[in-house]
Amino acid sequence: MAMTRREWLSAAPASWTALHAAAQPDFQRIDTHVHVHWHAPPLIAAMEKSGWRGLSICDSREMDDEPSVLDQMTLGTQSAVRRSEGRLAWAATFDPRGFESPDFAERTIESLRQAFAKGAAGVKIWKNIGMGVKSKSGQYLLPDNPVLTPVYAAIERAGKTLLAHLADPDAAWGTLDPGDPESAYFRSHPEWHMRGRRGAPSKEQILAARDRVLARHPRLRVIGCHFGSSEGNLDRVAKWLDRYPNFVVDMAARVRYLAREKRETAQAFLRNYSDRVLYATDFQLRDGDHEAAAKSFLLTHDSEWDFLSWQDTLQFRGQEVRGLGLPDGVLRRIFHDNAVRWLPGAW
Numbered sequence: 329m330a331m332t333r334r335e336w337l338s339a340a341p342a343s344w345t346a347l348h349a350a351a352q353p354d355f356q357r358i359d360t361h362v363h364v365h366w367h368a369p370p371l372i373a374a375m376e377k378s379g380w381r382g383l384s385i386c387d388s389r390e391m392d393d394e395p396s397v398l399d400q401m402t403l404g405t406q407s408a409v410r411r412s413e414g415r416l417a418w419a420a421t422f423d424p425r426g427f428e429s430p431d432f433a434e435r436t437i438e439s440l441r442q443a444f445a446k447g448a449a450g451v452k453i454w455k456n457i458g459m460g461v462k463s464k465s466g467q468y469l470l471p472d473n474p475v476l477t478p479v480y481a482a483i484e485r486a487g488k489t490l491l492a493h494l495a496d497p498d499a500a501w502g503t504l505d506p507g508d509p510e511s512a513y514f515r516s517h518p519e520w521h522m523r524g525r526r527g528a529p530s531k532e533q534i535l536a537a538r539d540r541v542l543a544r545h546p547r548l549r550v551i552g553c554h555f556g557s558s559e560g561n562l563d564r565v566a567k568w569l570d571r572y573p574n575f576v577v578d579m580a581a582r583v584r585y586l587a588r589e590k591r592e593t594a595q596a597f598l599r600n601y602s603d604r605v606l607y608a609t610d611f612q613l614r615d616g617d618h619e620a621a622a623k624s625f626l627l628t629h630d631s632e633w634d635f636l637s638w639q640d641t642l643q644f645r646g647q648e649v650r651g652l653g654l655p656d657g658v659l660r661r662i663f664h665d666n667a668v669r670w671l672p673g674a675w
Contacts (some may be wrong), residue, residue, distance in 0.1 A: 334675040358667040361580035361608030365404040367411045375415045375621040387454045417674035420448040433478040449674035450489035458534035472537040484548040495534040506585040542572040552577040562597045580608035583632045602658040606666045630653040
């Protein structure tokens with residue numbers, strides 16, 4: 329049986345341990361998708377010690393007439409970034425629910441202008457665009473709705489990046505199968521299970537609308553979160569990357585899909601598109617034990633770094649798998665260079 333990283337290091341001869349330490353990167357690794365909305369000294373200390381930086385992303389998840397926590401989240405994020413000593417950058421967002429108001433675009437653009445003045449490197453749009461927010465007549469707001477066009481144009485003019493979590497894994501539109509790793513999420517969050525909802529767009533319709541945004545705004549940098557919501561189909565992701573030079577993807581919370589893919593397929597994709605994939609985890613700092621959160625943060629990063637960088641068999645998410653063993657240059661692009669390029673000014 330393969331050993332965990334901790335077991336391997338504790339059992340290895342000193343020469344092996346030194347060899348592994350020497351194999352660690354000589355660059356700062358960047359997690360381009362985390363949610364840290366208040367100051368947590370243990371987390372920042374852990375990031376400092378391990379050489380990590382992160383992009384803390386605000387998002388507006390409220391639906392219907394739920395009260396918004398966006399102002400509180402934004403202020404908390406800005407404070408966390410200021411106190412992080414350069415470990416954190418941040419991305420702003422906006423509440424799309426008022427999109428039918430005549431002054432929606434003007435208000436949204438002004439709020440983003442203020443966010444950019446305070447250092448926001450980008451703007452996040454979330455899956456409630458396409459899967460939740462509706463007009464008064466009951467039509468779903470899609471990402472290519474004309475009301476959003478001036479907002480995208482403002483982000484482009486400001487030289488910022490659009491981060492887009494649009495749509496969800498296929499299970500959101502399917503029958504909940506216990507064998508599908510995403511089924512548990514949709515059983516716990518039935519509000520995002522779209523099967524059978526009258527008037528709801530398909531996943532393909534939402535992503536086609538996103539693609540129209542990419543085509544209409546060719547100078548707008550767009551990061552498709554979670555492999556562009558096509559984590560189970562790398563061929564499809566590759567076609568998007570070939571078609572839209574302004575589009576890249578992050579791997580937030582989806583490295584596990586690479587571990588389920590044929591090793592040669594995952595290796596080939598990451599090598600061929602090493603300049604178009606950003607490392608990310610979707611780590612969320614919750615209220616509570618920040619020491620435990622810091623340990624969880626490091627454990628996830630260590631585990632995924634090992635899977636992507638090691639050639640050997642190892643334990644990953646409770647399974648014995650062989651690491652992808654990506655070349656040093658590929659690792660540097662995925663874990664550092666692409667973040668600097670696609671989120672300019674953040675680090």
